[in-house]
Amino acid sequence: MPLRLALGLVAVFAMVSLLSFGASYVVTQRSMEQQMREDLVQDIAGFRAAPSAAAVATLVRAEAESTDPERMVLSYFAPNGRHFGNAAIARDNEGYHVVSVAQNGKTVEGRYLALTTGLYGGQLTIARSRSEIEALRRVFLNILVISLVPTFLIALSGAVYIASRSAGHVDRVGRTLDRLTTGNLGARVQPERGWSDDLAQIGAKIDQMAEAQEASVASLRQVSSDIAHDLKTPIQRVAVHLDELSRNPSLDGEARDLVDRATDELDRIVAVFHALLQIAQIEAGTPRSQFAPVDLAALIETCVELYEPMAGETGHQLVAVPREGPVAMVEGERNLLLQLLANLVENALRHTPDGTRIAIALRQEGGRVVLDVADDGPGIPEEERDKVLRRLYRLDRSRGTPGSGLGLNFVSVVARLHEARLVLGDAAPGLRVSLVFPAGATRDKPAETAEAR
Numbered sequence: 001m002p003l004r005l006a007l008g009l010v011a012v013f014a015m016v017s018l019l020s021f022g023a024s025y026v027v028t029q030r031s032m033e034q035q036m037r038e039d040l041v042q043d044i045a046g047f048r049a050a051p052s053a054a055a056v057a058t059l060v061r062a063e064a065e066s067t068d069p070e071r072m073v074l075s076y077f078a079p080n081g082r083h084f085g086n087a088a089i090a091r092d093n094e095g096y097h098v099v100s101v102a103q104n105g106k107t108v109e110g111r112y113l114a115l116t117t118g119l120y121g122g123q124l125t126i127a128r129s130r131s132e133i134e135a136l137r138r139v140f141l142n143i144l145v146i147s148l149v150p151t152f153l154i155a156l157s158g159a160v161y162i163a164s165r166s167a168g169h170v171d172r173v174g175r176t177l178d179r180l181t182t183g184n185l186g187a188r189v190q191p192e193r194g195w196s197d198d199l200a201q202i203g204a205k206i207d208q209m210a211e212a213q214e215a216s217v218a219s220l221r222q223v224s225s226d227i228a229h230d231l232k233t234p235i236q237r238v239a240v241h242l243d244e245l246s247r248n249p250s251l252d253g254e255a256r257d258l259v260d261r262a263t264d265e266l267d268r269i270v271a272v273f274h275a276l277l278q279i280a281q282i283e284a285g286t287p288r289s290q291f292a293p294v295d296l297a298a299l300i301e302t303c304v305e306l307y308e309p310m311a312g313e314t315g316h317q318l319v320a321v322p323r324e325g326p327v328a329m330v331e332g333e334r335n336l337l338l339q340l341l342a343n344l345v346e347n348a349l350r351h352t353p354d355g356t357r358i359a360i361a362l363r364q365e366g367g368r369v370v371l372d373v374a375d376d377g378p379g380i381p382e383e384e385r386d387k388v389l390r391r392l393y394r395l396d397r398s399r400g401t402p403g404s405g406l407g408l409n410f411v412s413v414v415a416r417l418h419e420a421r422l423v424l425g426d427a428a429p430g431l432r433v434s435l436v437f438p439a440g441a442t443r444d445k446p447a448e449t450a451e452a453r
Helices: 002-048 053-065 131-181 197-246 253-283 286-290 296-314 334-351 407-417
Strands: 072-077 083-085 087-092 095-100 112-119 122-129 292-295 317-320 327-332 357-365 368-375 421-426 431-436 442-445
Touching: 002 053, 002 112, 002 122, 002 131, 053 072, 053 083, 053 122, 072 087, 072 112, 083 087, 131 197, 197 253, 292 296, 292 334, 296 317, 296 334, 296 357, 296 368, 327 334, 334 357, 334 368, 334 407, 334 431, 407 421
Parallel strands: 317 357
Antiparallel strands: 072 083, 072 122, 087 095, 112 122, 292 327, 327 442, 357 368, 368 431, 421 431
16 A cells, blocks of 8 residues: 555656646747747847848858858848858758758758848848757756656655555554454554554554453353353252162153153253363364374374264265375364364264265365365255354254254364364265365375375
8 A cells, every 4th residue: 555655646746747847848948939039030130220231241141150050040132142141041842941051052950940031122031040949858858857767766665665564564463363363362463663553553453352352251251161160060960860860770661761861961961061161262262272283184084983883884985085195284283173073074974864975085275275074965055054153053954863053163163273264065966064274274294104094
């Protein structure tokens, strides 16, 4: 913006300067021409003072001997046809020409302003060269170049300097916002002396917002911690009571079945409760301190090994698609990424028919590593794909299947923690969940160090 602004101001200044110089040149040129015309009138008046044609001829001849025809032309054709002067004005098909008398009829180059009058039966012509006016044009052009070029270079240099400083400040604001959106609520812009007023004000407002958000989240965490602490003991007591009740030999079959169902529901409540707490910790950015290089290919192999027995029980085909070339490494928390993969595989196993193929693959896309989990099941309608990432949201057709509605929300939170883009697409048929890691978060290691499956 400063660079464009400076260039715009330079353009305006150049336009104004051109108009100003142009107007000055036109006024000066007309003034010089008017002065030249007045000089010609005075010259003619001086020759009119001569008493006769012979006197005029004598004056012209005397003046012509000391006058350069390239500066001023004196030409008098006497009544008897004789010519006096330093040059004559001839005319042909191309126009008028000045022919020097002293240089054997050589044409004199240049433009002239001439005045002709009849005098004592003859014709007197006096012409003054316009070279001074033409030289004035060159002088004005030189002044214009000398004044504009340094101004343009100075303004451009200043703009580049200001732009580079502003770009650094804007980049600092952007990095702070990135850290805030990924859960690092302690990030601050902290504008310093020398910042432009507008960027300093924006940075201060961002810091003010971050402080308020950090305080709000801290209060919410405290409330969550208090709730967790207060609920932990009652839930444990309920679990103990149900366990004691299930061991009571006097329970009949129906009562024992009710106790078992209550125990299952309690286990589900505990699972949801722990999942919500884990999501809250991830959103707070706490796991970032445990980031380390993670081999995605090896992670996929581990996930496939863990879930192959479960997939075999339902007839699902769980496969890891081989990836050619170097093995993808990302900076992240290995356990969270493994849990992300596990959630995606469990979702696919739970919500697709028996015999469905589930494929996990790595690929390159514009210099970024993409992790895909695709199946050929019923998929998710396009209008529902954003909604399923919400907390506790479930599709209507999934109401009867086990689950809490936190699986894909957990995946989206972990993806955001790793600054990866989560895309739910169509596998034609089925669902394709893609995790696109940023280019700066990925690197390669030689393929031979990877474990082959």
